Amino acid sequence: MEKTIRFTLNGKKTELATDPSQTLLWVLRNQIGLTGTKYGCGSGFCGACTVLIDNEAVRSCSLSIGDIEGKKIVTIEGLEKKGKLHPVQQAFVDHDALQCGYCTPGMILTAVALLMKNPSPSTEQIVEGMENNYCRCSAHIRIIDAIKSASVAMKGGK
């Protein structure tokens, strides 16, 4: 049953001998110990479990670990570089774009993927890109503002 899965995790080459049918979310959280990726609904609706796979925001609750063979995964733990927050993380702090914080890792990674594809999104494009990430505390307005700020910061303030 066990198989060795090879992938890149937060910039590091990783090998894991595991049952390939296991859910990526639970492998990340329970076997690898990266608990920043959250369980929210288990069926791909809420976005709390979002990770980046080859720079696309995907829901880790809806993938098997076997599906990521050879791919590049980034979790929330992989965004901070040498003690410096990613501009999107920094913007979330600056704008108080969170309350309970449980949806925050998924929000940030979805926003990072959005800005990689579209470095200067309009408000409408941000709304469209973030639409299926749920925040019950309702920090939506601040999250949109944070993404706008991050977009400017990532282009060197332009």
Added chain:
Amino acid sequence: MKEKKRVLDETTAGEAKTGMERKTFLQLMGGGIFMFFAPWKSLDVLSAPSEQARSLPKDYNAFLKIAEDGTITCYTGKIEMGQGIITSLAMEMADELNVPFEKVKMVMGDTDLCPYDQGTWGSMSTRSFGPRMRAAAAEARGVLTGMAATQLGVPESQLEVKDGVITDSKDTKKKISYGQLAKGKRIEKFLDSKPAPEDFSKFTSVGKPVKRVDAYLKVTGKAKYCGDLNLPGMVHARILREPSHGAKLTSVDVSGAEKIAGVQVIRDGDFIAVLSENRDKADEAIVKIKAGYSFDEMKVNDKTMPEFMLKADSKQSVARSSGDLSAGRQLCDKVFESEFHDPYLAHVPIEPHTALAHLENGKMTVYAATQAPFGLQDGIVRELGFTREDVRVITPFVGGGFGGKGEFQQGVEAARLAKLSGKPVMLAWTRDEEFFLDTFHPAGVVKINSGFDKNGKIQMWDYNVWFSGTRGAETIYDVPNAKTTSYSEKNTSPVHPFGTGAWRAPNNNTNTFARETQIDIMAAAAGIDPLQFRLQNLKDEKMIACLKSVAEKFGYTPGNLPSGRGIGVACGTDAGTWVAFMAEVKVDRQTGKVTVLRLACSQDMGLCVNPEGALMQMEGCMMMGLGYTLTEEVKFEGGNIFNRGFDTYEIPKFSWLPKLDCVILDRKDKAPQGGGEPALIGIGAVVGNAIFDAVGARLFTMPFTPERVLDAIRKA
């Protein structure tokens, strides 16, 4: 305060408040200066739900620790679930002790280390706990200054405190820091603080916007929520659930689950669970269990619920009565009778109920996502036969509560499984369980009979509320003949087919919706602008100020209803705070879809402790309020819940975001009031009134789904 405490002590002879004796935990805490105080009102404890009410301890029940490095730690039973008190309570301490905000740390929701607290809800943390904590901190500063006076040989009156350093004002070389005072010592002080008249203008942190202290941890994934914890040998649990509330297990075959490698089946009567080190295996195993049930459910569903409630046997109580209703009726030019319906609502925190329980050397330790750590401790004591000393509940960061995590069933379940299996057990409810086992905001019915005279003055107001309580039910208007009657559940004849509980601003949403819609109906009939109609029927100056300021912010211009503009007005009070709302909506007459374009809210919450935090709470309330207003509704048949996921229960999303305008009428001379709920209460009312203004159709049932809007347009 002291008198009440003594009375309670006599009746309940000194039970220990925490699991651990004070002596024991002081040994754990090491050196420093400890200041014990009693920050809560006796009334807070007396008003606790009966299963959570417990005796006031003889001992002091809150404390600060001043460590050798000058760090000040405050231990409190309150918890942080996103509302921001981990920041605002620390700000209040920092101000009173004259130390930099960064020097104050909070330890929250640990039943062994923290003093008893009934639970974090009702917007109580800032308005009730805060003032007492500040009073104690002010006294603590006095004690520290006294110690410094002795050490420096300088009279206390000559000393000044800044940034945790006490200095002789006549000789600035003579100084000593809080940390130095604490060095190598072990001092315990017992304070008898009474909240003193306060000069809010002196505060340095309070009143200034401060960023959340937990933000860094939360944007990096480092913040630990319950489900993020791990213990050696930990297993993940799934529990067999009945398909509907009230169903009884008649047969069960667990062999399918037992065949899966690495899965252990636990059975204790009808309580059946599977455990595995691997969550996927537990998920796989639980659906392999074959179970049969018998059903004996209440014959009611979401459509028949209002009629069911009106016919149910209930306990009637008059919350308020003034004047004479029939005399008032005689004075009325026009009289209106309306009936309003409100459905069950789910809390839907993004973090489901989660708990990790571990039994070691007879001591049960439970980490839990809960708003009531001490309630959970009592629940485990009551249901699993532990002594209170042998149960410790620790509350990590909580991923949203909204009232729903005042219930703690998952903590008791995890503890039960840890006891049965002897292993550390992690239980994270699935989204399906989170919906099914939620304690919903109760459905309710309101009937109002009211009228106004030739001058547009309300003369009669007869308000009747079924099963929605009285929070926000009393009229805020100046009405000479008014009565508020509440019909509530009798123990002998339950009304709700499943659990209900507090949902952010419990029931005030229902009552404000009913009252403010009725006011709007009368304004329309009187041919008076709805803002003017409210103002001329109000004497309450705070409410008048809120309405005027929200109108100014909104850029309101008067117009008689329905003006076709889609603009609504509403107001109300909650948790000691006054709020007024305006909204602008667009209604699609073909589809019935309502789009909220603008929402404005003006709030008088007394002194605003953290303007940034208060603003966040207001924005969050307004956006969350759109959910109960437009889509949220639990559909059910008997004990079966039909919406068990985000696909069938829609909560607000980014595309719903209207333009939000918030006004905080900061009253520096008034005590701070609740801020986590008030801006939620009028969203249903203000949007409903705006819909009427847009299309002349009146809605009496929330949420305002396209079907209901189309139906109302047809009837208009």
